Amino acid sequence: GQNIDQPTEMTATEGAIVQINCTYQTSGFNGLFWYQQHAGEAPTFLSYNVLDGLEEKGRFSSFLSRSKGYSYLLLKELQMKDSASYLCAVMDSNYQLIWGAGTKLIIKP
Amino acid sequence: IAGITQAPTSQILAAGRRMTLRCTQDMRHNAMYWYRQDLGLGLRLIHYSNTAGTTGKGEVPDGYSVSRANTDDFPLTLASAVPSQTSVYFCASSDSDSNTGELFFGEGSRLTVL
Numbered sequence: 001g002q003n004i005d006q007p008t009e010m011t012a013t014e015g016a017i018v019q020i021n022c023t024y025q026t027s028g029f030n031g032l033f034w035y036q037q038h039a040g041e042a043p044t045f046l047s048y049n050v051l052d053g054l055e056e057k058g059r060f061s062s063f064l065s066r067s068k069g070y071s072y073l074l075l076k077e078l079q080m081k082d083s084a085s086y087l088c089a090v091m092d093s094n095y096q097l098i099w100g101a102g103t104k105l106i107i108k109p
Numbered sequence: 110i111a112g113i114t115q116a117p118t119s120q121i122l123a124a125g126r127r128m129t130l131r132c133t134q135d136m137r138h139n140a141m142y143w144y145r146q147d148l149g150l151g152l153r154l155i156h157y158s159n160t161a162g163t164t165g166k167g168e169v170p171d172g173y174s175v176s177r178a179n180t181d182d183f184p185l186t187l188a189s190a191v192p193s194q195t196s197v198y199f200c201a202s203s204d205s206d207s208n209t210g211e212l213f214f215g216e217g218s219r220l221t222v223l
């Protein structure tokens with residue numbers, strides 16, 4: 001079966017760096033996505049990786065290793081507003097998105 | 110403001126009743142989707158539409174139906190609601206010509222079936 005694994009919850013301190021991991025087992029691969037979802041709100045797109053390596057976008061970076069079925073989202077200079085759930089999703093060979101359950105990130109002052 | 114609009118935002122419904130969740134987008138995206146989100150689970154695809162006039166079943170289609178009469182609208186109907194359909198429902202759209210396939214989500218419809 002297809003599976004996306006990510007930690008349920010993480011805690012970090014304001015101003016620090018946090019890395020949220022995602023491992024996947026899917027039938028085929030056509031890209032990996034990270035979305036941010038604040039409580040009670042809609043998910044919003046953060047990043048897309050289809051090739052191995054690091055994609056940097058401001059304070060957020062996303063890394064992909066297709067051979068290891070692994071990705072991480074790196075958040076630097078954490079701010080209180082980064083408290084949210086972070087959803088990892090993989091597009092399989094049928095171009096369907098398979099979603100992880102999300103990682104709830106709690107930022108403490 | 111361009112985007113996706115869902116209605117209602119929240120609804121409490123008696124079991125057995127029929128309910129339609131509305132979804133409208135003004136971005137002229139070809140593809141539209143309905144997901145449900147439940148605590149501890151990833152988003153699960155209910156139905157999708159790659160273009161106006163066509164629809165397909167997702168991972169959890171039973172008890173739900175959709176239609177896509179035009180590009181902008183993609184309503185989701187629960188013919189006879191059951192308590193297990195209590196969830197938050199998200200409508201989303203994407204531009205099939207996009208390099209990333211990024212999804213744009215509506216604000217969600219919280220449905221409680223009693």
